[in-house]
Amino acid sequence: MLRYTLKRIVGVIPTLIIVVTFVFFFVRMIPGDPARLVAGEQATLEDVESVREQLGLNQPIPVQYVKYVTGLVKGDLGMSLRTKRPVLTEVSARYGNTMALTVASLVWSTIVGVLLGVWSGKNRGKWQDFTGMTLAVSGISLPNFWIGFLLIMLFAVKLRWLPTTGAGSFKNLILPAITLGTSIAAIIARFTRSSIVEVLKEDYIRTARAKGLKEKTVTWGHAFRNSMISVVTVVGLQFGFLLGGSVVTEAVFAYPGLGQLLIESVNYRDYPAIQSLILIFSLQFIIINLVVDILYAILNPEIKLS
C-alpha cells in the first residue's frame, strides 16, 4: 500500500513539471508584445518598458523560468496587474468561497446521483430505469447558466425565498450549488447505474440472495459496496471538474470565487493572475486525481493488501 502510494506520488511529478512549464510559457505565447498589451494602447514607450520590467520580461527566458519556479516554491504567485496586490492574497480571499460551493455541490450531487443510479440500475429496463436515465441525460444536457437563471427567477424573484447573488451564508450557497451540481449528479447517476447493472450479474450477488439476505442488503451491502470502488473514482474526477466548472456558475450568481476572479482577470488581461489561476486549477485537478487513486486502493482490498 505504501509502495503503491509512493509510486503514484512519484508518477505525478513529471505531469506537475510539465504543467508548471506549460503555464510559464503560457504568458509568453500571447501574440504581440505582452508588455504592450498589458500597458495599453495609449501607453508611452517608458510605460511599456516599466511594465516589461515589472513582469520580468526583459530577462532571458531561462532566468525567468528559474525565477518563476523558485517563486512558486516560496508561494510567490506574482503581483496582480489589476489590483496591484499579490495574486496569492487575491486567491486566498476567494478560495474558501469556491471550495464551499464545490463541496456543497459535490455532496448533494453524489447523494442524489448514487440514489438515482442505484434505483435505475436495480430496476433495469423498467419505468424506474427509464425515468432515472431520462432525468440523467437531461441533467448532462442542461446549460448550467440557464438552470441558474431559471432558479433565480423562481426562487429569488418570484418566491423571494433565496438571495440572487453574493456569498457568505448558507442561503447564498443553495442556488449556485444546485446549478453547479446538476450535471455532476447526472454523470454520477449514469455511471452508478451502469456499474450496478454489471455488478448485479455477478455470481456473488446470487450467493447473497441464496443466503436469504434482504434485497436492501443485497443492493447496498453487496452490489453497491462493489460499485462504490469505481463510483468513488468518478466522484473524485467530478470534484476536479467542479472546481473548474464553477467559472460559469460563479458568473451567473456573481459569486466571489476563483472562477469569477479568472473571468475578471481575463477581461482585464491580468496575465500574472490568469497564469496563477490556471496553475491552481490544474494543480487541484492533479492532486484530486492522486487522492482518488489512493482512495481507490484503500477501497480495493486486493491493492491495499499487496
Place this chain on the structure above:
Amino acid sequence: MEDNRKNILEVKDLHTYFYTDSGVVKSVDGVDFVLKEGATLGIVGESGSGKSVTSLSIMGLLAGTTGRIAEGEILLEGRDIAHISEEEKRKMRGSQISMIFQEPMTSLNPVMKIGKQLTECILQHQDISKEEAYQKAEDMLRKTGVPRVEHMMKEYPFQLSGGQRQRVMIAMALVCRPKILIADEPTTALDVTIQAQILDLMNDLKKEIGTSILFITHDLGVVAEVCDEVVVMYCGRVVEKGDVYSLFAKPSHPYTIGLLNSIPKLGEAAEELEVIPGNVPNPKYMPKGCKFAPRCSRAFDKCMEEEPGFFTIGDGHVSRCWLCEKGGI
C-alpha cells in the same frame, strides 16, 4: 429395500418457463422427484437439461429473471414453497434450504471479509448477538477443515485458493443448519484432488448436521461416489431415475448409457471413451417425439412420433424410453 425415511422435499410435476421476447422457453417441463431425509439425490444432465433451473426454482431465485414456475408444486416437509411470497422465500433461503455454486472463484464477494460474509447469513436468520454469530461462523468454518481459521475470518476471498473458497462456501451454506443443501456442480471448477476432498467434506458434514443434499452435476462418476438416488434429466424432463445401485447396474435409457460410457474407467485407454453425438436441441425447436431421439443410435419410428411415458425397471427405478416398453433395453 424398504425406505422409512420421511420425504423432506417433493418436486411434483414442476414446469418452469422463461418468457423471453422471442417466445416461451420451457426449461423445466414436468419434473418429479423426492428427496428423503438425510439422503443425497443426484440430478444429472448436460448443460441445458434444466437441472440448474430446477434448483433455482426450488431456491425461489427466479425473481428478477423472466422465469416463472408455470405449473407444479415444490413441497418442503409437505408445505408448498413454490407459491409463497417473495419475503417468505427469502426467509427460507439460507436457513431451510441453502445452495453452493459451481464457481467458487467468483461466488464470494471480493470486497468483504470472509468472517463478515459468514456472519451476515446467521444474523439475517437468527436473533443472536454479533459475537455469538461470529463464534458460530468460526466454528462452522473450522469444521470444513481449513487451516488457521481465526486468520481466515479476517481475510478477503482473493487471498484464498479455489478449494478453500469452496470450503468457505460450504461453511456459509451450512452455517444455519439448513434442512436441504443444493450443490450445483460444486466440484467442477476444482482440481481433481481437491474435488475428492470437497466431496468427502460434504458427506461428513451431511452426517454431522443432518442435512439432505440435492447434488447437481453432469458427472455420473461423482454421483456414484456421493449419491443414494439419481435423477437423469434431458431437455427439462426426467428420463430415468432410481437408486444409485440399480441405475448403475442396469442403466435403462440410451442417454444414461451414453453418459456412463463417457466416464473414463480405470484400465481402459482414453480413446475408447464414447461421446454422445450432437447437442442438446434448441428449446425453440423441440423434437416432437422423444426429445433424445435425434441423438439416439437406437431410435426407431415410434420414438420420432410419440413421447414415451415412464416404464418401471425395478423398485423405484423408471425410464422414459420406448425400448423399455417391452421389458428391457
Place this chain on the structure above:
Amino acid sequence: MIGKKKAAHAELNEKTDIKTPVSEMIRKFKKQKNAVVALVFILFLVFLAFFGEALAPFKINEYDYSSILQGPSGAHWFGTDEFGRDLFSRIISGTKISLAVGLSAVSVGAICGTVLGLLGGYYRGIIDSIIMRICDTLFAFPGIILAIAIVAILGSGIGNVVIAVSVFSTPTFARLVRGRTLALKNSVFVQAAKNLGASDARILFRHILPGAIPEIIVQFTMSVGSSILTASSLSFLGMGAQPPTPEWGLLLANGRNYMMTSLHCTLFPGLAIFLTVLSFNILGDGLRDALDPKLTD
C-alpha cells in the same frame, strides 16, 4: 469465468451471422426509439442550419423600436429583444453557429486524436510516451479552464473557441484509439496482414482503424453535445461569439439584463441549447447501446 466464456461464445456465434459491425450497429440502433427521434431532431437542426436564416420570418439584425422586449405572440413566437429583434428568427439562425462550432471542433479533435492514438498505440516506445504525456497534461486542466486559457491567449472570438474546444477534445480520442490499437495490434488478422507484407500505413488505416470506428462514432456524438455546451458557455462569458451574432449562449447572456421583465429572452435560447445538446447525448447513448455486444437481449 464460465459466464464470461459463454458470453464470448455467444458473441462469436452472433458475429458469424452478420455482415459487418456497422450494419449490425445500424440494426440494433433502429430498436432504440429515443435515439431515432434524437437523430431526426438533429437532421432537422441541420436543415435549419442551412435554411434557417432564409426561412426566418424576420431579418435577424432588423431593429424595430416599436416592439421592444415583447413577450411571445402570434407575430413574434419567441418574443423580441431589447432592440425589437425577433427572437425566433435569431434562434433558428443561430443553429448553424452552434452546429458548426460543435461539429468542426470535435472533427478536428477526433482526427488529431485518432492519428495520435494510432501512432502511439502502434509504434509504442518514445512516440507513445510523448503522446501520452501530452494527453496527461491536457487532462490535468479542467476542460473549460483550458478553453478559457486558450481563448485568453488567442483572444475572444468564435474561431478561437473552435480551436480551444478541439484542443481539449483531442486527448479523449487519442486515448480511446490508442486503447483499441493496442488491442487490435496483436490480433490474428493484423498479424496475418503483416506477414503478407502490408505496409504500416495500410495496416493502420485499413485494418486497425475500422475496428476503432464504432467507438470513435459514439465518442464523437457525445463530444459534439458537450462541445456545444462549452462553446455556448464561453460565448455566455463574453469570450466566444461577439454581438450581434445570434449565438445562443450570447443571446442568453444578453437576455440576463432583462431577466426580471422579459423571461423569454433567457428561456428560449437556453431551451435551444438544451434540446440540441440533449439530442446529441441521446443519440450517443443509443449508438453506444447499439455497439455494446453485452446488450443483445
